[in-house]
Amino acid sequence: MVADKPGSRSNSRNTGKKKKKRSPRKWFFGLFFTVVIAIICGIIGYLLIILNGERILSENAEKFVIGEPSVIYDANGVEVAQLVDQQNNRDSADYSEIPKQLIEAVVATEDQRFYEHSGIDLWAIGRALVKDVIARSAVEGGSTITQQLAKNMFLTSDKTFFRKATEASIAVALENKMSKEEIITMYLNRIYMGKGVYGVKAAAKLYFDKDLQDLELWEMATLAGMPKAPSRYNPLSNPELSKERRGVVLQLMYDQGLITQSEMEEAKAVDYVAPDNIEETDNNAYPAFIDYVVDEALKVMPDITEDELRIGGYSIYTTLNQQAQKAVEEEFADDSNFESSVDDQKVQGAMVIMDHSDGAIQAIAGGRDYVRKGLNRAQVQRQPGSAFKPIVSYGPALESGDYTPSTVLENDQRCFGSYCPKDAHGATPVTMLKAVEESRNLPAVWMLNQIGLSTGMKFAEKLGFEFEDQDKNLTIALGGMTKGVTPLQMATAYSAFANDGVSVEAHAIVKIENRAKNAVYKFKGSKGERVMKESTASYMTEMLQAVVQSGTGKKAAMNRPVAGKTGTTQHGLQGFDSSANRDVWFVGYTPQWTAAVWMGYDKTDEQHVLKNSSGQAAAMFSKVMTKAMEGMEKGSFSQAPSTPEPTPTPTKLAEVNGFTANFLPEEMKVQLSWNAAPGEGITYQIFRKEAEAASFEPFLDSVSGTTAEDINISLGMTYQYYVVAYDPATNSTSDPSATVTVEIPEAELEFPEVTPEPTPTPGDTVEPEIPPVVTEPPVETPVETPGEGTETPPPGTDSEEQPDQGDADNGSDPAAGSEIGVGEGDGIGIDTNQGVAVP
Incomplete structure (x- = not known):
């Protein structure tokens, strides 16, 4: 007999107690009593819930109509409003x-x-x-x-x-x-x-x-x-x-x-x-500011409803400056500060004033009749026009370190792809300072093209702006955007220029306390984020001061240092032949405060457009800020670094001359020829346009000689040509040659049988019959090699023009299906869909 091994089942059975098996009867009663107890507990709990609810109803029924209104205080702790009447x-x-x-x-x-x-x-x-x-x-x-x-x-x-x-x-x-x-x-x-x-x-x-x-x-x-x-x-x-x-x-x-x-x-x-x-x-004073505070409170305390906020007994301490707010409301109530309208639909406006050192909002105007309408236009998106040039073109150019206010910029008429911006001053090159001061359009677009779309957009994004996919074209240099920007966004962006390149968070609430006077929210303070070099901000301030001193923003001048930029967008209404405008802006700053002013109609149509330009917004800035800042020290701006002498732009190749085009009927082709441009390795590009076509298109590229042929022609058609020289060593192009026109006969030419002709006697001449060649002045100028993010634009591309007046810098609402006006000074309508796309 073999002994059980230690730990075997037999051994364990001998040493342990036998486990008792529960009978089905016991399982049934156990489950039954568990369910009964659960039901009893549920009933008791339900009764307690009902009794508790009944008790609360009986004890607090009167609170159905009772609420303790929350109170709003200004920057000095003075009560200015209760949220519930x-x-x-x-x-x-x-x-x-x-x-x-x-x-x-x-x-x-x-x-x-x-x-x-x-x-x-x-x-x-x-x-x-x-x-x-x-x-x-x-x-x-x-x-x-x-x-x-x-x-x-x-x-x-x-x-x-x-x-x-x-x-x-x-x-x-x-x-x-x-x-x-x-x-x-x-x-x-x-x-x-x-x-x-x-x-x-x-x-x-x-x-x-x-x-x-x-x-x-x-x-x-x-x-x-x-x-x-x-x-x-x-x-x-x-x-x-x-x-x-x-x-x-x-x-x-x-x-x-x-x-x-x-x-x-x-x-x-x-x-x-x-x-x-x-x-x-709501009979409280300062309704636009109060509404903004309510919106901000709901954002910083997302767990409560607006009802809870309004009658929850909160004490809300804000940044409101009553002197500034009163100045805003007084000027916005003065009808003489706005254009008159043909009916009861008033020209509207909005304004935001903020302290750019800490982001504290001092005052807000939501409109002329905000109390009645309730639409806070300080947060409504509009097209910014030329006020966007410092944000997307000149600011990022200065930030690159390759440009200063004295850098000379191209200013001639040209096309960038199918986008052909123009302005009334386009001709000779100008410094960046002069381009900003006079709000030139062409230099702004040329500048963005040079630095590249992605560079300009990234700089603007750091200042708080967002772009749609369809915004990725050069029209943004002149403020052509799909959705536009708000006055609050513009004030916040310009505050970074005013604050030596540091952006701070705009806010209206300092602290919120509950009934027990315990703080439930505190603004932690904005340490600020450096979004540009200090030199960039200083250079920009230098140029924007020139705008106010002697440029398009002269009406914004006041008895203290001021820098700023105007902006105007054309009406953009299809089929409406008028130089009237949709939006006018002035965004500017003193050494202490930054402010943005917008004026325009809520809904633009042929009867509701602005006859005047951005000067009215600049004048509003001056009137409000003079009153708002009364008693404050004038202060001064940071000194901008010294700038070098203007650097001339690269010399262009000489224009190609001697350009001719002859139709050869026997060979059914057009023979092109021209004189060689001076220099080694020069190539040529030929452009052609059919009579019915809207614009010239590239026809032949990289032609190394001085002749070319066009065999792709049709009977009865008229063709125009011009040639541009290109030097790959210097990456430069010439101006277009003179344009020549060739008319192809409508009917097929019948050639008679060739019979020997008598030998001409000495002195006789025989001239071939060749269609006449018509020489015309050049249609368009060529394009500089584009910067980052653009396609190589063909010169001579047409665009629809729309005249303007004054300093109108035009852009309009692309969402309205209209053309975007461009820049102050010329007001040429542009189609945002024609911009040069970013690859």
Whole structure:
């Protein structure tokens, strides 16, 4: 008999206790009592939730209409505004007053299962949790309309009331005490609807000047889309975003079978127009600045709603300078500072003033009638015209170290690919200083072409600008952009020039405290980011001072040092033959503050264009800043480095002469010939244009001799030619030769049988019959070899011209499908789609 090995199963059975197996009966009772206990705990928990909700309702019912308004203070700690006027901002409606379709729109958007759940939608919560897990962040909420009402009703209570469990208990209690009709009515009367108003009844009056029962579908969908973000989606502040949000609501209604497709499409297409007799309910002073503060507060505290911010009892300390703000509002209220209009649609304007040492916004003008309209034009994108030249052309050129204000720039008429900018002063070369001072167009485009599109765009991006793919062409040198820029962006960008090359964060809020006076947000201070060399900023300031002293910005001069740049964009309206303008700008700075001024119509058409140029914006800058900075030291700008003597540009090759073109009917070809240009290794490029063609095209490249042939011709056609010489050793080209024209006969030539002719007697001459050669002056000038990011442009390319006046520097809105005007001084319309594309 073999003994068991230590650790064997037999040994373990002998040493351990035998394990008892549970019977099915015990398993059943164990599971049964577990389920019963769970049910009992659930019932107790549910009862506690209900009782807790009932208790909260009974103890805090009065808080439905009570809120502690948040207060805004200026830079000196003086109260300037309260965010809620409790007496005038609410207007309750009975259930019978609220259109059924409005209720359907709200339910379809906010809580599709509103009529099915009892305050808490477990299905929606589960769906939201799944999406949050997939996205690894909170991307969707599961709150019902009842829960939102519960949260809003007790906004002024202890913060623990916002915990989801307590919110749920209040929602369940509300469902037990009230009918669905009562809940939805209370919700629609209580919800914040932007611009300081609560409830759909007050909102209908504010935004549409209508009673609830008179609302159309598109108006109801607009209101239904606002509760998610009333400051962002209300049609007064953001008509385009409001229209997009309305489309989302209408699509949800259609998907749920509440409206037809034709009703949806019709309601989606309506453009919002604010009522003429609209009345702003917020009676606080400085509404544009206050609205900007609210927007900024919601960005720095993303976990609260605008409703919570407004009546949460917060103390918001800002950078507001009341002297500057009053100066802005006084001048914007003076009609004499603006062009008169043909009707009641006024010429509008916007202005931003900031301290460029720390980014503190001093004052904001959102428009002439901001209190009534509510559109903050300081944050609306416009075409900047020549005000963009320092940002994308001259600034990056100075930053490269290869150019200074005394560098001589090309200034002759030429084409860059199919883009042919022009201005009234295009002729002899000029220094960069003179080009900036007089807002020349051609040197700005030439400069961007030399440094390369990518270099210019990267410099602008460091200053806070973004570009669309279709912006990647030379038209941006003159401000031709797809979306444009805002006055706030322009002020921030120029502040880096003013601040010795350091960019700071523009901000309006210093600190936010809660009711307990504990800081819930503090601006940490902007240490600033160096975005350019100090020498670049100093050189730019030197040139921009010349603009104010003796250039296009003379009207901006005041009793202290000023530097700045004008900007004008042409109207860009198809088929409208006028030199009128769309936008005018002045962006400038003193040693302490930077400001941007824009003027123009909200909507440009043939009746609503600006007759004058950027001088009116420059004058507004001077008037406002003189008052705003009264009592401040004048200060001085940093001294710019000394600049060397102007460097002449490379000498061009001599123009090719002796150019002729003869049609040889026997061989059906055109024979071209010219005199050789001086120099070794010179090659030639021939350009040809058919009579009906819009522009010349390259025909032959790298011709080494002085003759060429064109055999690709057709009967009855007329052709024009010119030749350009190229020296590869110096990478330079000549001006175009004289243009010659050749006419090809319409009918085929019949050649008679050749018979011997008598030998001519001495003294006789026989001349061949050759079509005449017409010599014309050159059409266009050739193109310098382009810089980085451009294709080699053929000389002589045509472009459509559009005359201008004054110092108009023209660009317009490409999104409007119009031509972009270019630069101050000539106002030639350009098509942004014709720019030279970046590879």
